[in-house]
Amino acid sequence: QVQLVQSGPEVKKPGASVKVSCKASGYTFTSYGITWVRQAPGQGLEWMGWISANNGYTKYAQKVQGRVTMTTDTSTSTAYMELRSLRSDDMAVYYCARVWPTGTFCPDYWGQGTLVTVSS
Amino acid sequence: QSALTQPASVSGSPGQSITISCSGTSSDLGSYDVVTWYQQHPGKAPKLLVYEVNKRPSGLSNRFSGSKSGNTASLTISGLQAEDEADYYCCSFSDSRTLVFGGGTKLTVL
Numbered sequence: 001q002v003q004l005v006q007s008g009p010e011v012k013k014p015g016a017s018v019k020v021s022c023k024a025s026g027y028t029f030t031s032y033g034i035t036w037v038r039q040a041p042g043q044g045l046e047w048m049g050w051i052s053a054n055n056g057y058t059k060y061a062q063k064v065q066g067r068v069t070m071t072t073d074t075s076t077s078t079a080y081m082e083l084r085s086l087r088s089d090d091m092a093v094y095y096c097a098r099v100w101p102t103g104t105f106c107p108d109y110w111g112q113g114t115l116v117t118v119s120s
Numbered sequence: 121q122s123a124l125t126q127p128a129s130v131s132g133s134p135g136q137s138i139t140i141s142c143s144g145t146s147s148d149l150g151s152y153d154v155v156t157w158y159q160q161h162p163g164k165a166p167k168l169l170v171y172e173v174n175k176r177p178s179g180l181s182n183r184f185s186g187s188k189s190g191n192t193a194s195l196t197i198s199g200l201q202a203e204d205e206a207d208y209y210c211c212s213f214s215d216s217r218t219l220v221f222g223g224g225t226k227l228t229v230l
Contacts, residue, residue: 035219044123044224045158045166045209059217095165106156106211106219108177110165 002026004096004111011117012086019082020114022096029077030054033099035107036070036081038092046092050103051079059103083116091118124149124210124222131228137198140225142210143191148220149212150191156211157186157195159204160224166209170195197227205229 007021022034035050049060051070058070069082079096094114097107125143132138142155149155153173158166168177170186173193183198193212197204210222 037221045211045221047219047221050219061218097166103217104152104213105154106171106213108168108171110167113165 002109006111009115017084022079024077034079040092126222126225129226142193148214155193
């Protein structure tokens with residue numbers, strides 16, 4: 001069965017960076033993409049971007065462009081999302097989710113989420 | 121990009137049917153038949169309910185159904201049950217080659 005298992009919670013200071021991992025299993029990793037979605041406390045879902053696990057193509061949301069980098073390691077079927085220059089409004093649960101390789105469809109399977117706390 | 125528009129809350133009694141709307145524009149929801157709906161219980165990850173407007177994942181109850189007309193999509197839940205109480209989100213692809221989500225709708229089962 002398809003599973004996406006994310007790394008554990010993080011506590012960071014403003015200005016620091018965080019890197020969240022997402023290990024995929026149960027399907028051919030390079031046949032799909034991975035999208036990252038975050039959810040601030042009590043708020044809705046916000047799309048951050050996606051990466052093709054086949055060719056590494058990325059597309060980022062304007063709001064985080066320049067601060068975010070999404071990568072994959074096909075040898076371990078793991079996707080990564082790094083967010084730099086953290087601010088208080090970056091505090092959220094970060095989800096990875098599987099998408100079709102074209103990136104033109106909304107995700108189907110989701111990871112369990114990773115809470116990132118930003119606090120001085 | 122702007123979020124899709126959903127009502128903040130809807131409610132219904134057990135056994136009733138409710139409909140949640142999701143409004144977009146001709147640059148997103150109106151141009152692509154990929155609108156997807158998710159259910160999210162507190163502290164949990166979103167769960168896929170409906171994809172490509174009206175398709176259900178294997179094994180999902182047929183109480184959940186989707187439709188689309190123009191720039192508006194709808195999710196209907198029939199035979200409401202207590203466990204349906206959750207937040208519901210819609211999602212679509214957009215002309216800017218990004219995904220856009222609705223703001224979410226809280227369903228209360230009375």
